[in-house]
Amino acid sequence: MSRDLLLIRHGVVAGLRNPGLRLLGLVSFLGVGAAAWGHGALAGTFSIQLTNWLGRGFGVAAALWFAYSAIRDQDERTGAMLRSKPVDGARWVTLNWATGMCVWLFLMLLPCLGAAIGQFPAAGFTSVASHAVAFGRAAMTLLTVGTLSFMLSRMMRSPLGGVLTVFAWFCTMAGARFVPTTFQPDFSQNRLVFLGLGLFVFALCALGVERWRRGEMRQPAAPIAAVLGSLLLTGVGLANANGRQPNMTTGVSNIWDRITLQHARQGERAPGFWLPDGRGGLVRTAPHAGKILLIFIFAADDMEAAQTLPVLDQIAREYADRGVQPIGVCLAQDHGDGWTLARMGGYHFPIGMDLATAKTSIPPESAIATAYDIQVLPRLVITDRLHLIREQLSEATYSIEYLRQQVGRRLTEEPR
């Protein structure tokens, strides 16, 4: 094993012997496992919730832990022994950072494992895949905030760097309506922004500040190039994240504005939409001409609403040859939520993502929410075969019997 891997292994062993971290790992494994067991087959939606819990919970905890660990060797007295060692500053920073990351990623793996085991009896391998995705997405958040916290604290020689990181994150969460979504570190669509930002502080701290402080800065060109390169990547990420905001260009100019301008009225045509399905395709109403539509509009992380999805899946299978088509419309600020649901939910009817979602709490703000005049989620809209709105339902959940009744009534009126 290489020297660096051995050093990381020793550091990880030391970290994982900490009783507090062990307790955290055990409690999260059992707690999340039990919660997952209770949510049965809804692996996709539970995975979205798990991503949020883990990303935010472990993200904040790790950020604060990194703030402490970053300055462990900065103390004039206790850290002097480590700083006197003949190890390159950039390497030392990387080793410490990697050690912390390994500890926290391992800890975060435990609840994901618990969730995968907890839902396996009901959801099978979908559970494993969904929670692997949840781990991956939450890990990206942890990497981002952990890196920012570690590097800022290191450069400031104070845990204040970590505290500032967490504070800024809380501000973006609390001020979600006012702060551009581009600044949310846990949103999948912002990965490139925060990857660039993370690399920027990493390069600045490890290659620049640390080497300069340790008197090892002999060829400044490489650190400068790395810092500028990561800044450029951040800029590209920002442009990309902003470009992904409401303006979806699919041959129709400003599709989101056109969706928003429609209105859902009883007896009139259901507002049309053109939404990405997370698999490279689009979800539209137009290809389902002549079919009765059940348009289910819901928030991606709403566990209660998610109980309707398997019911709609069953309706889709039962009534496919009689011209009944459920369509899901998923409202999620985090584009990764919709992606997870589309790919990992295991549903067989189209689910589109409203990428123009600003919020899903009451009243929801999104292109679809505006077009359908929705005050509370979820909403089930039932149309006739001409796609004229016949029913607009706002129950939290729907049983299969109830939906069979609704569909049966429509089929009685319009058998073909």
Next chain:
Amino acid sequence: MGIEVQDLCKVYDNRVRALDHVHLEAEAGVLGLLGPNGSGKTTLMSITATLLEPTTGTVRVDGLDVRKQKPEIRRRIGYLPQDVGLYPNLTVYETLDYMALLYNLDDPKDRKQRIERSLERLNLTRLVDRQVQTLSGGLRQRVALAQAVLSQPSLLIVDEPTAGLDPEERIRVRSFFADLARECLIVLSTHIVADIEAVASSLAVLRFGKLRYFGTPEKLLQSLQGRVWMVAMPPGGERPQLGEGFLETGLYREPAGIQLRGVSDSAPCVDAQVAVPNLEDAYVWLMTREEGAVVA
């Protein structure tokens, strides 16, 4: 091997002058740094260990400049600060392995041999599987010492290594230095005079950042020869009338009664008896002499 300090000054951001035109050099053995708290000992050692930048002056370790050749110097030194920052959850062996890896000891066989040798020298072999957090202060200090000598440094810098240790542990640590001094130069900082007396081959005394003495302990003691006196205290406990210029260095309880010890150019009273000077006398004497009265 050796260090060379020339005209070294260190002024901190808060304008505290920690070192003031210090000159000294040493090549082998143990260089004892003696001085009260705040005299600049730790600052001098931090500069030598490349952890602090001097304000003016130069420090060379094995001919390498601490300003310009920090990485090279770090490869040659072992440093043991006053407060030891070890991973509490690692075992003794893991701790030494970690430190050996930081010293770039890549070859597993060589690393193992060096660790085992360090463990043996410091009598830690039976504790290899104990976590550092379960060790007493003295044992932790020994682990810290073991890591400092892993790389077989040409210069070992140790700051207050015996502070807080019990007498047995102090003797063990001092013996270790005496043994190690045959292999490398040791710069040993302390305010415990007995430690210096036991092992130092040369001595630097600092006060308020200024060098008050630099030379061998023997030379310092020689300069006090015939000037250290013992005066018996009367049974009532009242102090006898002593001549002006008598500098008291201690009170000693002896079978014949309490003896007052001190330094004076001439006998402080008629029944005063000349005593053999020790480093404590010399230290107190140096500390009370006026500025600029450096002996060396």
